[in-house]
Amino acid sequence: xxxxxxxxxxxxxxxxxxREPVSAARVRADVEGYPADQDAEAFLRxxxxxxxxxxxxxxAIQADPEGRYLLDTDQTYSAEVELSAAEFAAVRAAVAxxxxxxxxxxxxxxxxxxxxxxxxxxxxxxxxxxxxxDEMPEQQGRVVADLAIALSSSKRVTFTxxxxxxxxxxxxxxxxxLFAREGRWYLVARDTAADDIRTFALxxxxxxxxxxxxxxxxxxxxxxxxxxSSYIRLPFQFGTDSVSAxxxxxxxxxxxxxxxxxxxxxxxxxxxxxxxxxxxARDGRRLQRWVVENGPGIALEAPASLAGDxxxxxxxxxxxxx
Numbered sequence: 601x602x603x604x605x606x607x608x609x610x611x612x613x614x615x616x617x618x619r620e621p622v623s624a625a626r627v628r629a630d631v632e633g634y635p636a637d638q639d640a641e642a643f644l645r646x647x648x649x650x651x652x653x654x655x656x657x658x659x660a661i662q663a664d665p666e667g668r669y670l671l672d673t674d675q676t677y678s679a680e681v682e683l684s685a686a687e688f689a690a691v692r693a694a695v696a697x698x699x700x701x702x703x704x705x706x707x708x709x710x711x712x713x714x715x716x717x718x719x720x721x722x723x724x725x726x727x728x729x730x731x732x733x734d735e736m737p738e739q740q741g742r743v744v745a746d747l748a749i750a751l752s753s754s755k756r757v758t759f760t761x762x763x764x765x766x767x768x769x770x771x772x773x774x775x776x777x778l779f780a781r782e783g784r785w786y787l788v789a790r791d792t793a794a795d796d797i798r799t800f801a802l803x804x805x806x807x808x809x810x811x812x813x814x815x816x817x818x819x820x821x822x823x824x825x826x827x828x829s830s831y832i833r834l835p836f837q838f839g840t841d842s843v844s845a846x847x848x849x850x851x852x853x854x855x856x857x858x859x860x861x862x863x864x865x866x867x868x869x870x871x872x873x874x875x876x877x878x879x880x881a882r883d884g885r886r887l888q889r890w891v892v893e894n895g896p897g898i899a900l901e902a903p904a905s906l907a908g909d910x911x912x913x914x915x916x917x918x919x920x921x922x
Contacts, residue, residue: 603633604633606632606633607631607632607633607634607650608650608653608654610631610632610633611627611631611633611650611654612654612657612659614627614630614631615654615659615661615669615670615671616671616673616676618670618671620670621664621666621668621669621670622668622669622670623666623667623668623669624643624644624647624667624669627647627669628643628647634646634647651669656752658676659671659676660672660675660676695710698710704741705740705741705742705743705744705745705748706745706748739802739803740784740785740802740803743785743802743805743808744778744785744802746808746810747775747778747787747802747808747810748778749810750775750810750811751775751776751777751778753815753818754774754818754819754820754821754822755775755810755811755812755815755818755819756772756773756774756792756810756811756819756820757772757773757774757775757789757808757809757810757811758770758771758772758773758807758808758809758811759771759773759805759806759807759808759809760805760806760807761800761804761805761806762804762806763804763839763840764838764839764840764841764882764883764885764886765840765841771791771793771800772791772792772793773787773789773790773791773792773798773800774789774790774792774819774820774822775787775788775789776788776789776790776797776822776823776826776828777826777828777831778828779828779829779831779832781832781833781834781835782834782835784801784802784803784835785801785802785803786799786800786801786802786831786832786838787799787800787802787805788800788828788831790820797831799831799833799838801838833864834862834864834879834890835883835886835889835890836881836882836883836884836886836887836889836890837864837879837880837881837882837883838882838883838886839882839883839886840882841881841882841883841884842880842881842882843880843881843882843884843887843903843906844878844880844881844902844903845878845879845880845881845887845900845902845903845906846876846877846878846879846900846901846902847876847877847879847891847898847899847900847901848870848874848875848876848877848898848899848901849874849875849876849877849897849898850874850897850898850899851872851873851874852897853896853897853898854869854873854874854875856894856897857875857877860894860898861877861879864879865877865878865879865880866878866879876901884906887900887906888900888906888909888910888913891910892910892914
């Protein structure tokens with residue numbers, strides 16, 4: 601039997617090809633993916649969910665007075681776009697890479713988008729795999745997919761969360777935005793207990809559950825002026841600590857400082873050609889890891905305790921490897 605994503609693509613293509621309204625019974629008989637042994641009520645529930653997902657993806661599905669369905673092509677499709685062979689190849693390669701990335705949560709949406717420009721027989725294999733998340737990518741991808749639904753329908757979410765101090769607590773939040781940064785997905789949400797907007801690393805979440813009661817009714821109203829980009833930080837700027845840190849970019853790597861700083865902190869050029877970066881950190885261990893990952897030529901200088909600990913760890917690693 602076809603999986604849910606394949607069934608959605610089949611339904612989208614079927615409705616797009618239909619020249620007259622089609623009944624639910626015809627959909628059940630003609631579209632691959634609906635189980636033949638499924639009872640009528642179960643099929644109708646699945647069909648309703650599928651229509652909702654296609655509408656959320658931008659397909660305008662209309663019903664006539666007799667309860668038959670047709671795709672409104674004027675509202676569904678934009679103006680025709682002609683791609684060169686090179687552009688088409690680039691689109692196919694990007695879609696293939698992301699669709700095979702377990703950390704990318706919108707593979708089904710990509711397949712629906714690709715179905716608008718190619719037939720199923722032209723769909724490419726994956727020449728490469730993207731790496732949006734390098735820490736538990738399958739888990740992060742699944743959770744982002746659930747949170748994206750909660751975002752679009754303004755439903756509250758509950759989960760247990762382990763912070764940087766290894767303290768675990770139950771949370772209820774109102775999701776406002778998602779973003780990926782250096783191998784991790786993050787959720788920006790209003791913590792209902794604290795009545796404050798906070799940022800949560802998905803890799804620290806467990807038992808994520810979206811409120812399913814009253815699915816057609818929102819649980820909260822998203823602030824009209826909310827902008828998720830204003831909450832994007834570097835990986836070591838999420839946590840419960842507060843540390844004033846100094847990182848030095850050597851003269852040979854000073855040119856990388858503006859890009860790596862990403863607009864955070866203060867960069868001060870030094871007489872010897874190096875650049876000193878003053879930055880507020882909230883997770884010392886993640887800051888140490890960031891410096892190592894982006895080096896060589898980058899050194900953590902302050903606070904002294906954190907810098908000394910980082911040097912000790914590097915010496916230990918060096919001794920282990922001769």
